[in-house]
Amino acid sequence: MKLPFLLTLLLLELVCSYKVLVFNPAFGASHSNFLGKISDILIDAGHDVTMLIPVCMESKKDLVGSKKVKKIIRIDQEPRSKLMQEEAKTEEMIKKQIWKLDADITIFFSMIKNFSIASGYQCENIFKQTAILEQLRNEHFDLGITESLFICGFPLLDSIGVKTIINADSVLYLDVVKHALGEPASTSYYPGVYAKNIDRMSFRERVRNLFGMAFSWYFSWTRFQGELEAIKPYYNKSLTWEDHINGAAYYFINSNQYLDYPSPTLPKTVFIGGMQVNTNKHGKVKLEKEWDDLLNLRKQNVLVSFGSNAFSCDMPDEFKESFLKVFASMPETTFIWKYEQENATLADQLSNVKLTTWMPQNDILADERLTLFVTHGGLGSSMELAYQGKPAVVIPLMADQPRNALMLTRHGGALQLDKTFLNNSEKIREAIQTVMENPSYKKNAEKLANILSSQPHQPKDVVLKHCDFAVKHGDLKTLNSEGRHLNVFQYYSIDIALAAGLFLVTIISFIIFTIIFVFKKVYFMCRSDKQKVE
Template sequence: MKFLIFILLTLTIELCSSYKVLVFNPAFGASHSNFLGKISDILIDAGHEVTMFIPVFVDGKKDLVGSKKVKNIVRLEQDPRIYQMQKEGATEELMRKKIWTMDSDISSMLGFVANFSKTAAYMGDFMFQQTELIENFRKEQFDLGISESLFVSAFALFDEIGIKSVINADSTLYMNGIKSALGEPAAIAYYPGLFSPIDDKMNFFGRVKNLMGYQFGMQFSTMKYVAEMEALPKSYKGPRDWQTQLDSVAFNFINSNQYIDYASPTLPKTVFVGGMQVNTKKSGKATLSKEWDDVLSQRKTNVLVSFGSNAFSSDMPDQFKKAFLEVFASMPETTFIWKYEEANATLASHLKNVKLTTWMPQNDILADDRLTLFVTHGGLGSSVELAYQGKPAVVIPLMADQPRNAHMLTRHGGALQLDKALLDQPDEIRKAIQTVLSDSNYKKNAERLAKILEDQPNKPKDVVLKHCDFAVQFGPLETLNSEGRHLNTLAYYSLDIALAVTVVLLILLYVLHLVVKFVFRLVKRTILRPKKKVD
């Protein structure tokens, strides 16, 4: 009887402590969906009820969920205006093909900003037209809302349906918009921006480039956010400025890990959760099927080649494909697993040491001791995975944040960076691969970083859950807000003080100049005054 009462009490406590969460997870990209999906999984495993709202932003990504545990899924089909724009521009196909040859710096993304701002506004407008959906959400009385700052209209939706506690969860290292809204220092003199091809040791021109990258990120965020806020209906009574929408979050999760990334000044609301999505071999959750176990058992050296979910190897220029095949052919004692997105492709059928696959369990393969090297584009998800699994890598950044991820990894000594402009030169690809394979320091350094991450004081999964619990219990704490978010640029960087000091010094110098000039004239008159004749 006592045991039964104990069980009932335990269940009652668990039910009382569980809460309802709405996760806004737009179908935009795999890395974004997977990140928010993993947060959902962590909450579900802890006994909380998660509803995932998936407004389709990119039609080709409409089936993305990022989680196998979420059962309550509400999907909003793509707005017809967005569908038409993306279809006419062939956005997905064009990007996949151009990504291999376009400039990897921020200038290549300028043409993308205006269209993205317009489509983001369309999505917010279309979403608020779904009055029945919004009313159903309001009736659910969610305790917590979680979204990514990619779309600020998500936070307006949370406000509209009455969610008081909100967490921003960015699948990137950080987003300039929310960093600015929170009043967090950008530290552009030594902290590489999201699109920075330069590490933290910057000369004058490096700082100029980093500043330009930061300003581009801010311009990108501001244009998009302003367009989204203007598209909201008149019936919406919440705040109309995007800064207020973002600075009211309880916490700001970023997909960064302090032991991988560069040191940076952060505020209490910023929480590092990078690595929460990685299952290591030590955790016992990284296992391989017989198919992949057999592949890795064929040879002593195994190399995984993957360029992520947005860059398809099948869309490479032919000279790039030819170069890779030549490298594979020259290393017959090495098994190459190549993520190649064309089903039943035959271009490598003459090579027994090449396994083409449209998909593979990347994390689980990286966790296997038999995997020797990872050739990667340096996407953030892949970068975090290889860091946690302790695998040496050749990083070939293609665009966006990948150049930054590449030098973030190479500074730890476990990776080598290769310029994508060299992908038509098999000798350069082979040289990079063999350099990492032959130098044991790459492996040692990669394993050391993995050990650091394994032993870090606060586990990212625990950090996510504890901060979600805290946000539900206490909501957004005003005491965590920085007054820096209300200051203009002159006041924030104390440039007004420097200007005032400069003016005072100039005035003092001018007065000193007048005094010296007066004294000089007085002395001159005294010395040169003609003496009176005495009779």
């Protein structure tokens, strides 16, 4: 009896499985990891996943984001794009200067033009790979997944015959996507991706938020235009970038409604933030012996990490000295510091400090022995922190990190420290001790984690169910909002307000004119009668 049952299960799996192509440019670890995790979820469900990885940065060429994807096709970086990056030394500049530069994203305004040109070169190079494209076309994929960090994935998937596409963004949300979908994006109460304020804003903060969103929109728009212009000789459809984005079946967003600020959304927007986090409540997390032994040494343990883009070894020396002073002043606490220099001797004199180029961050955060996390507030780290329920000191450095920091602190489990204080060991120690000694931070962090772990729809299930639905039904045009066709005056009914105002002014003017006319008539009539009497 068991054999037919197993054969039935196998047959069902074969019938229900589908082929997926994931367009995952090697540009940044957070982007690759996000799309890689979606790939893992699909593979675990029995689906056949192929990953196309065009290299966008030489230093990121080995990024995959998944250990489960076996079918990987790489496209080397376009030579002109590579030369531009080498000459500009953009990545090196960011790593060295990120510690002191203003966190406002507009500091990178001068890089937009070159980045857009390089993105065009990259997209053109992909379309030139005719043998690879023909190979992919012959696979007859049921579903394509790409990220609107670059628009190139959309026309690419369309050109090889993929009918159903999902846009999966590793960031909170992009204003250009909301614009393309016709989704409300009010700058008066919803902080933009690069905002440095909460959702309750002063006049000045609303002005800053408006310009921040405008900059984000312009940054994406110039890049999209550059890519579409570059592939005109190879892609014969005249679709705009808005058409491509709106043509996706769903918009997966790396946000969580129970963590992020509330905002009105359309049915196409699907929140999957947290799908990449493995917690003890949803599968036991087990540390390797090295890390397990380390956490047993002392009662208090602090993890210090500034992510994959900002290297602690590139910190100014005075910042390193500040951290070392803090570590030395707290000998009863073990500090695990992500320091990206092999065999560094910086903290050899401190027995309570562990320097490491890598550590299993999520697994350490999941361990109940970890007391505190000192983080830059990257979105990936913020999600892990929130789901694992650990109190934190957040020191945002750039881009979306200030917004993420405020997003966490509004829940009461984290304290934000401005990076201008990184040369002040007293300020750093004060922040760490405040969070460690005030039980409300731990209580609030655990409360948030409980909310996320018990939310009605778990992100992993949401990913899988929406992918299944998209394969079955494609892009449902009935989910499209007509708001995307309206201009600013129509969208916010400014034209109606102006017309109503004009009509009101006309009516009031007419009434005033009539009153004056009648008054004059009566006046002259009375005067005439008086003269007759005299």
